[in-house]
Amino acid sequence: MTINRPQPRPGVLDIAPYVPGKSTAPGVDKVFKLSSNETPLGPSPNAIAAYRAAGDHLEDYPDGSASALREAIGAAFGLDPDRIVCGAGSDDLLNLLARAYLTDGDEAIYTRHGFVVYPIATMGTGAKAVAVPEKNFTADVDAILKAVTPRTKLVFLANPNNPTGTYVPFDEVKRLQKSLPAHVLLVLDAAYAEYVQRNDYESGIELVATTDNVVMTRTFSKIYGLAALRLGWMYGPAHVVDAINRIRGPFNVNNPAIAAGIAAIRDTAHVEKSRAHNTRWLAWLTEEIGKLGLPVTPSAANFVLIHFPETNGRTAKDADDFLTRRGLILRQVGVYKLPNALRMSVGTEEANRLVVQALKEFLGKAA
């Protein structure tokens, strides 16, 4: 049947729209939002000051190439600023990568519990999103390689992954890159890299620097606390940077975001403080929630994945309802094929303790 009205390209209407984490709990005054992996410590005070100062000149277009920000990122990470592209969040960059490298009939691989933006970005181009199995909630390099076909153009790998918090060690990422056909672009999404405290982890910088088919994306939304401003960046080979610069919006990053981003990346003491807070409370939450008999997937990021039984009254959905009534907002992850789990961002000490106490009561284990 032909419908006589404008039609989006094939695939678009098959996309399940992204649903952000809840931020309200009806009837509760004090709400602790632990549903979107934001930092409980907020941004650097210097970033807030820079953002405010940028507000004095809202009439000016931003620098379309975000040069000062790329230089600040380059200085912080020892990278060539010409190999960096900034975006309105790393979402922007993930979508641009999909648009630049995928077309109708192509395939992009992602992992079963991988970040949902990958299939959304892929299907928006008319390409097919191919989900591959994971092992122990962790991306499996062999499963990814097995799914490669002549139509594969992109592989998306979140490392660490959201919502599982698991990571792929550097040796395995290297093996993946080596075994992929040279024309397949490997996108390493390192949104949570700053939190990782593991000797066998590498965010992607080394592989980008030494190969021709790897891109790394990063964000200012997590440890830098600038999620509201929408700011991310990618580091890639010159030929990929060139392609992305041709299709990105000419002013895709706004001035207040540029100013705040520069201040945030220079405030290494604040980043250190946020990392230390996370390391301490991630371990505490994993242990305390585990002691309640709820398995927690070991996380290298700033959130934990908590698994619930399927027993009536004890399910993830029941727990979410119970916690929400107390203003403790976690994230249901059914859309990630994890219907029996909740994801919780590491919060303030107060929020973390309240969740553990509430879970005790939910399970009928409170003293």
Ligand SMILES: Cc1ncc(COP(=O)(O)O)c(C=O)c1O
């Ligand atoms: C794995 C992963 N990649 C990318 C993003 C998007 O970050 P941004 O706020 O930079 O668009 C997120 C945000 O939750 C994420 O979890």
